[in-house]
Amino acid sequence: MAAASDSNSDAMKFETRSVHAGVDIDTTFNSCTTPIYPASTFYWEDLETNKGFDYTRSGNPTRRALEDNIASLEGGLSCRATSTGMSAVLTVLHLFQPGDHIITGHDIYGGTYRLFAEIFTKMGYQFSFVDMSDTANVQAAITEATKAIWIETPSNPLMRLVDIAAVVEIAKAKGLTTIADNTFLTPYLQRPFEMGVDLVVHSTTKYLNGHSDVVGGCVVSKSEEHAEQVDFLVNSLGLGNSPFDAWLVLRGLKTLGPRMEAHQKGAMAVAKFLESHPQVDRVYFPGLESHPQHELAKTQQKGFGAMLSFELKGDKTDTERVCTKTRLFLLAESLGGVQSLICSPDCMTHLSMEPEARRKAGITTQTIRLSVGIEHPDDLIADLKQALES
Numbered sequence: 247m248a249a250a251s252d253s254n255s256d257a258m259k260f261e262t263r264s265v266h267a268g269v270d271i272d273t274t275f276n277s278c279t280t281p282i283y284p285a286s287t288f289y290w291e292d293l294e295t296n297k298g299f300d301y302t303r304s305g306n307p308t309r310r311a312l313e314d315n316i317a318s319l320e321g322g323l324s325c326r327a328t329s330t331g332m333s334a335v336l337t338v339l340h341l342f343q344p345g346d347h348i349i350t351g352h353d354i355y356g357g358t359y360r361l362f363a364e365i366f367t368k369m370g371y372q373f374s375f376v377d378m379s380d381t382a383n384v385q386a387a388i389t390e391a392t393k394a395i396w397i398e399t400p401s402n403p404l405m406r407l408v409d410i411a412a413v414v415e416i417a418k419a420k421g422l423t424t425i426a427d428n429t430f431l432t433p434y435l436q437r438p439f440e441m442g443v444d445l446v447v448h449s450t451t452k453y454l455n456g457h458s459d460v461v462g463g464c465v466v467s468k469s470e471e472h473a474e475q476v477d478f479l480v481n482s483l484g485l486g487n488s489p490f491d492a493w494l495v496l497r498g499l500k501t502l503g504p505r506m507e508a509h510q511k512g513a514m515a516v517a518k519f520l521e522s523h524p525q526v527d528r529v530y531f532p533g534l535e536s537h538p539q540h541e542l543a544k545t546q547q548k549g550f551g552a553m554l555s556f557e558l559k560g561d562k563t564d565t566e567r568v569c570t571k572t573r574l575f576l577l578a579e580s581l582g583g584v585q586s587l588i589c590s591p592d593c594m595t596h597l598s599m600e601p602e603a604r605r606k607a608g609i610t611t612q613t614i615r616l617s618v619g620i621e622h623p624d625d626l627i628a629d630l631k632q633a634l635e636s
């Protein structure tokens with residue numbers, strides 16, 4: 247059967263690999279989709295021979311199909327799918343040790359911030375949280391102990407960009423490892439490995455799965471050395487994604503390209519509408535010319551994505567009014583699903599940061615974040631309009 251090897255070819259286009267890479271593996275019944283293998287253990291033929299899997303914590307065929315798919319899409323050598331996005335972050339932190347210093351953004355994902363600032367700091371790791379939209383701050387934060395730079399771009403929720411190539415250049419000069427959390431843009435819209443990044447992490451909970459019905463994560467490696475270490479860590483720490491969840495993410499991935507196109511189209515329309523609305527103070531969306539890093543977004547990204555935030559005029563009661571009056575935009579945390587979501591980072595997603603850290607990151611009581619789904623842009627705009635004017 248030629249299909250499996252041909253369709254996994256890196257020469258194929260992104261959309262084709264989304265549908266096929268890793269998927270065509272069932273030679274038992276020639277199933278056209280990947281079977282779910284819930285087995286915890288796999289039998290051996292003799293003391294030397296098994297079929298490549300022995301125990302699901304260390305590896306599982308359904309999970310492997312997902313891992314091969316993501317590795318292909320991200321352009322990495324190998325991927326390990328984890329139980330959540332946070333367990334992907336946790337895995338990467340174990341590549342380092344107490345005493346090591348890691349530089350990251352002051353406006354990174356709230357859960358990542360909490361893991362760094364509260365848990366790993368206690369264990370003796372050192373972190374600098376700097377405004378990475380200015381690369382000079384990254385350079386200035388480097389110490390003798392610095393081992394890595396953690397990049398998240400665009401940042402959450404204010405959509406500040408990090409110049410990946412510039413940060414990689416700084417890192418390479420000092421022999422530092424770079425890690426990019428590519429959750430917000432996905433490999434369809436941003437290619438960290440092509441800019442020299444060493445490791446990519448995702449919360450597959452978001453766009454990669456895309457349907458708000460699973461939690462998962464992954465770590466993608468570019469070098470053999472990192473691939474081996476990550477494989478060892480995910481197995482040793484017991485962080486692998488369940489076969490059922492892996493199967494769901496794999497199904498979601500098949501439509502990643504078309505979904506991202508629909509997401510972006512809606513986000514651009516919504517951003518333009520909000521920018522012209524009298525109750526909106528400012529809109530944070532890299533696709534708008536008013537975004538201070540619009541030019542960087544145009545060169546670094548293949549699109550502007552579908553996450554955006556805005557500052558509402560008024561006070562917290564206005565924020566509450568708008569957030570509770572939308573009908574299509576559900577008031578919920580998380581992002582990246584086909585349904586649109588609205589939230590207040592100050593009260594919801596970023597509550598794990600100290601109020602002071604939230605203010606330093608530019609989050610106010612008036613900041614509202616949207617995850618624009620794939621509904622028709624006209625309906626989304628009408629929904630926001632009635633909520634703003636309610």
Ligand SMILES: *Cc1c(COP(=O)(O)O)cnc(C)c1O
Binds near residue numbers: 332402427450452462
């Ligand atoms: C959601 C998210 C995470 C954490 O992922 P979970 O699947 O919720 O554990 C990490 N980074 C970013 C950018 C995220 O949006």
